[in-house]
Each structure stands twice: as C-alpha cells, then as structure tokens.
Amino acid sequence: TIPASSGNKAGSVTLEEEQRVRSELRERFLRTLLAMTSKPVHFSLYEKVQVQAKFGASDIDILNFQVSDLQTPLGVQKEALLRCQDMISFSFQL
Template identity: 55%
Template sequence: MPIPVPVLRLPRGPDGCSRGFNPNSARFRALHGEQAAVQGARAALRLRYLRALAAARGRPARFCLHAGVGVDAVFGAADVDAVAFQVDALQTPLGVQAAALLRCTDVLAFSFLLA
C-alpha cells in the first residue's frame, strides 16, 4: 500500500491564479539581478583565466614548492579543476624530466620567466 505524501502548496500570488514569487515584485527582481551579476562576473573571470592559460603554454616558468624547493620548467597546461599543472623539461635538483605533472597542492607559487 503506498504511503500518502503531503503536498506543499505555495500561497496564491497577487494576480490570484499564480503560485510562488511574483516576477514583477521588487524583491524577485533584486534577487534575480544579483544572481545574474554574480554569474556574469564569474564568467568573465573564468574567461580571463582560460585565456591566461592559453597564452602561457610553452613559456618557461619557475615553480616554488614546499620545503623551499624551486624548479624550472616549460608550462604546458592546467587541468579544469586546477588540480595539476602539466610541464615539460622539468629541471629538478636530481635531473631533468621530459614531462611531468605538478600537483597544485605542492605548488606554493609560480611565475613566468622572461625569455
């Protein structure tokens, strides 16, 4: 036997037939406008980040890691979630690696070198 589930009914709107928020109310417009502004700002920042990553491809970079270790490499790419950097020609104190992944949690800072 199915268990009855209560139904939540929203109050009627100002026009008498709609339920929920009135899209013409000042509060609804303010909340919607605020969310649109935040979303627009986030989209602009994301676009700038992706363009910076695209421009950085193939440039020499210096990475500062934990324990004061600094390594030089050629910047390759970063994954979508910014979990790792892909680099080429990684120069470590132990030698040169042709290609490597640097975890973002291990990187304290990085900068691009003038070529």
C-alpha cells in the same frame, strides 16, 4: 575546487550579476594559462623548493599541470605532472 553559488537567496538579478563577474574573471584566468603555454615557468613549491619547466596544460579545476623538461635537483624529467596543491606560486615572462 570552490563551489559555484550556494543559492539565490538574494534573487535572480544578484545571481546573474555573480555569474557575469565569475565568467569575466574565469576568462581572464584562462587567457593567462593560454599565454603561459610552451613558455618556461618558474614554480615555487612548499619547503622552499624551486623548479622550472615548460608549461603544457592544466585541468579545469586547476589541480594538476602537465609540464615538459622539468628541471629538478635530481635531473631533468622529460614529462611530468605537478600537483597545484604543492605550489605556492608560479611565474613567467611575457
């Protein structure tokens, strides 16, 4: 997790501006996750592993994703948690 601003050396106006930008960017990201709910998502993991699953939810720090019907080379896992540290990217269609 990336820490919030380390201080307001440059004054409260700058800090306020930083907070405003931060909240705008975050809102857009949360809307992305919301749009992804219940959709099939394709995950690219390290070592060229590709898996697909239905996205359920994420924790606030984007550390874990809860997914359903995870399709792995060893079969389908009904429910699973994916560690975001293991992912390089993921994609879905709108």
